[in-house]
Amino acid sequence: MNHTNDQILELFEAELRQMCTPEEPELLYTPIIYSMSGGGKRLRPVLLLLAAEAFGGSAADAMPAAMAVEVFHNFTLLHDDIMDNAAVRRGKPSVFAKWGGNVAILSGDAMLISAYKYLACLGGDKLSRVIGIFNEMALEVCEGQQYDMDFEQAEKVSVVDYILMIERKTSALLSGSATIGATLAGASDDDIKKIYRFATELGLAFQLQDDMLDSYGDEALGKKIGGDILEGKQTYLMVQAISRATDQQREVLRTTHQRTDLSDAEKIACVKAIYDELDVKHATEQQIELRFERALSVLDSLSIASERTLHLREFARNLMGRKK
Amino acid sequence: MNHTNDQILELFEAELRQMCTPEEPELLYTPIIYSMSGGGKRLRPVLLLLAAEAFGGSAADAMPAAMAVEVFHNFTLLHDDIMDNAAVRRGKPSVFAKWGGNVAILSGDAMLISAYKYLACLGGDKLSRVIGIFNEMALEVCEGQQYDMDFEQAEKVSVVDYILMIERKTSALLSGSATIGATLAGASDDDIKKIYRFATELGLAFQLQDDMLDSYGDEALGKKIGGDILEGKQTYLMVQAISRATDQQREVLRTTHQRTDLSDAEKIACVKAIYDELDVKHATEQQIELRFERALSVLDSLSIASERTLHLREFARNLMGRKK
Numbered sequence: 001m002n003h004t005n006d007q008i009l010e011l012f013e014a015e016l017r018q019m020c021t022p023e024e025p026e027l028l029y030t031p032i033i034y035s036m037s038g039g040g041k042r043l044r045p046v047l048l049l050l051a052a053e054a055f056g057g058s059a060a061d062a063m064p065a066a067m068a069v070e071v072f073h074n075f076t077l078l079h080d081d082i083m084d085n086a087a088v089r090r091g092k093p094s095v096f097a098k099w100g101g102n103v104a105i106l107s108g109d110a111m112l113i114s115a116y117k118y119l120a121c122l123g124g125d126k127l128s129r130v131i132g133i134f135n136e137m138a139l140e141v142c143e144g145q146q147y148d149m150d151f152e153q154a155e156k157v158s159v160v161d162y163i164l165m166i167e168r169k170t171s172a173l174l175s176g177s178a179t180i181g182a183t184l185a186g187a188s189d190d191d192i193k194k195i196y197r198f199a200t201e202l203g204l205a206f207q208l209q210d211d212m213l214d215s216y217g218d219e220a221l222g223k224k225i226g227g228d229i230l231e232g233k234q235t236y237l238m239v240q241a242i243s244r245a246t247d248q249q250r251e252v253l254r255t256t257h258q259r260t261d262l263s264d265a266e267k268i269a270c271v272k273a274i275y276d277e278l279d280v281k282h283a284t285e286q287q288i289e290l291r292f293e294r295a296l297s298v299l300d301s302l303s304i305a306s307e308r309t310l311h312l313r314e315f316a317r318n319l320m321g322r323k324k
Numbered sequence: 325m326n327h328t329n330d331q332i333l334e335l336f337e338a339e340l341r342q343m344c345t346p347e348e349p350e351l352l353y354t355p356i357i358y359s360m361s362g363g364g365k366r367l368r369p370v371l372l373l374l375a376a377e378a379f380g381g382s383a384a385d386a387m388p389a390a391m392a393v394e395v396f397h398n399f400t401l402l403h404d405d406i407m408d409n410a411a412v413r414r415g416k417p418s419v420f421a422k423w424g425g426n427v428a429i430l431s432g433d434a435m436l437i438s439a440y441k442y443l444a445c446l447g448g449d450k451l452s453r454v455i456g457i458f459n460e461m462a463l464e465v466c467e468g469q470q471y472d473m474d475f476e477q478a479e480k481v482s483v484v485d486y487i488l489m490i491e492r493k494t495s496a497l498l499s500g501s502a503t504i505g506a507t508l509a510g511a512s513d514d515d516i517k518k519i520y521r522f523a524t525e526l527g528l529a530f531q532l533q534d535d536m537l538d539s540y541g542d543e544a545l546g547k548k549i550g551g552d553i554l555e556g557k558q559t560y561l562m563v564q565a566i567s568r569a570t571d572q573q574r575e576v577l578r579t580t581h582q583r584t585d586l587s588d589a590e591k592i593a594c595v596k597a598i599y600d601e602l603d604v605k606h607a608t609e610q611q612i613e614l615r616f617e618r619a620l621s622v623l624d625s626l627s628i629a630s631e632r633t634l635h636l637r638e639f640a641r642n643l644m645g646r647k648k
Contacts, residue, residue, distance in 0.1 A: 022467075024467075025467055025470040025471050025474060027470055027473075027474065028466060028467060028470040079429055079430070079433060082425075082426075082429060083426045083429060083430065101406075101425070102406075102407045102473065105403055105406060105407060105429060106403070106407065106466055106469055106470055106473075108433075109403060109432075109433075109436065109466055110463060110466045110467075112433065112436055112437070113436070113459055113462045113463050113466065114463070116440055116455070116459055117459045117463075120452075120455045120456055120459060123452065124448060124449065124452035125448065127451065127452055127455070128444075128447065128448035128451055128452065131440070131444045131451070132444055135437055135440055135441045135444060138437045139434060139437050139438070139441075142352060142430055142433055142434045142437065143346075143348075143349055143352060143434075145430055146349040146351055146352040146430055147349050149351075149426065149430075150349060150351065
């Protein structure tokens with residue numbers, strides 16, 4: 001019997017508690033422990049292990065790879081927080097804020113190397129089957145981060161380019177994780193391609209939903225509204241709005257976050273008014289549904305019995321905060 | 325017939341010219357090409373390939389690993405230049421100075437991943453034999469950099485701790501490279517341990533000589549004297565001097581670089597006067613000779629015919645700028 005999402009998470013957290021690093025140099029290794037024990041949903045290792053079990057592999061065999069993707073993910077957070085000048089991560093000071101940029105750079109480097117150390121624990125044959133997937137995934141994440149930074153300076157970002165960016169920045173690590181899990185379990189090439197597609201579409205749905213909640217989330221649920229708008233960030237709503245806007249609306253969309261004569265609430269209201277005029281909420285919802293449905297229908301097309309995909313479906317629903 | 329140092333360098337440079345990266349995102353990949361084509365002595369890949377050939381391996385087979393160590397080395401330079409706030413690298417603007425810290429962080433990350441991509445090109449069996457060596461080497465280099473930064477703030481650094489630091493920061497990449505080359509060529513465990521020792525001792529001799537030339541180099545040969553002294557850096561001469569100094573001398577050694585009432589030339593003269601009083605030049609020369617001799621005598625003890633070690637000896641002499 002395959003493990004449920006909760007059981008897999010528990011297995012992974014138990015493994016994580018075994019993680020140890022050298023004690024010295026303290027400023028290299030303490031931030032790694034701080035970062036890895038800072039919580040987070042462990043989405044990528046859970047997906048990797050669920051994919052492995054779906055195709056008949058064992059979670060124990062795939063565990064080093066699960067550790068590798070989680071350590072890699074946390075490495076990206078350390079470096080992203082420097083680049084984004086982010087002081088807070090998961091409700092605590094970021095490594096960057098707590099120890100400074102140099103420590104965040106070097107500890108991050110050591111984490112990236114540690115990710116490969118975990119991967120190497122898979123041993124010969126398994127290692128050589130997945131290291132290529134891991135490398136491509138890792139480079140795509142870097143590319144996504146670079147495109148994201150490029151877009152901050154860009155005059156106009158097309159909807160297509162925006163999707164290509166989040167495919168790298170958000171989806172690549174999910175699709176890479178799922179693919180590694182399936183590969184370790186000996187899935188067929190066709191199934192591997194499909195599980196990759198599943199996680200890619202799911203990652204897109206997840207990121208688009210995240211974008212939407214920034215403007216249309218429920219403040220009653222503790223979601224702070226409008227952060228992306230105030231930072232002038234590109235989101236799916238913004239690039240959709242820009243693509244549909246009149247010259248006058250476009251000017252407002254581009255400049256509002258920099259205005260000094262408006263309060264934050266006024267800036268948010270101003271941008272959201274145009275979003276409403278251009279109906280981008282609806283367009284985003286449609287895109288989320290499309291991507292989510294595509295992800296689930298890919299699961300239907302796998303060669304394995306459909307009950308083997310139940311926990312992956314549960315993962316997808318959990319990720320999107322859905323009951324069914 | 326094994327290749328000479330010059331021939332190996334030529335083979336490696338030819339391989340390097342084949343290196344290609346994606347064109348986009350430009351700000352991710354252009355700095356990689358800039359960094360890799362910026363010259364440098366290619367010490368680590370040359371040593372790796374020489375070690376492979378010494379033990380009967382082929383340079384062609386080991387070439388992906390040689391690329392991996394050179395890309396890794398250049399990755400460390402990108403990140404070190406951010407941490408050290410260094411504007412110039414090999415006579416040109418550093419990536420950090422040319423494109424800024426964020427680009428240097430992210431392109432550096434992509435280089436570290438690319439190093440593993442080259443390593444993965446070795447293929448299954450060879451990959452699994454060397455990835456562990458590569459990982460340990462890479463972590464030691466990070467540890468060395470952290471200790472080096474720690475020492476900048478330290479009240480007192482012992483001679484032993486200083487040696488342990490440069491064993492990581494300078495020697496580890498040389499000893500890792502030599503070990504990888506020998507391992508790929510199928511050297512015995514005993515020979516692998518010895519070639520590791522050879523490169524470790526050679527790396528120490530090289531770094532200590534570099535430290536000494538900062539104070540006692542020949543300005544006629546274009547060597548700028550006293551850079552380390554003006555930056556207040558820990559060097560072998562400084563930690564030796566501190567360990568031998570009277571309280572009064574120690575105070576001068578520690579504070580001179582910060583004095584605003586002295587010219588640079590006066591600061592250098594002031595510190596060097598104490599070095600002379602304490603005879604640290606002689607102590608350093610002795611240590612260099614000791615390490616260099618140890619390195620060469622390890623080569624004598626290898627199980628292979630002594631003529632197979634000729635090019636490694638040539639490498640050692642070249643590194644130290646010696647004719648014989």
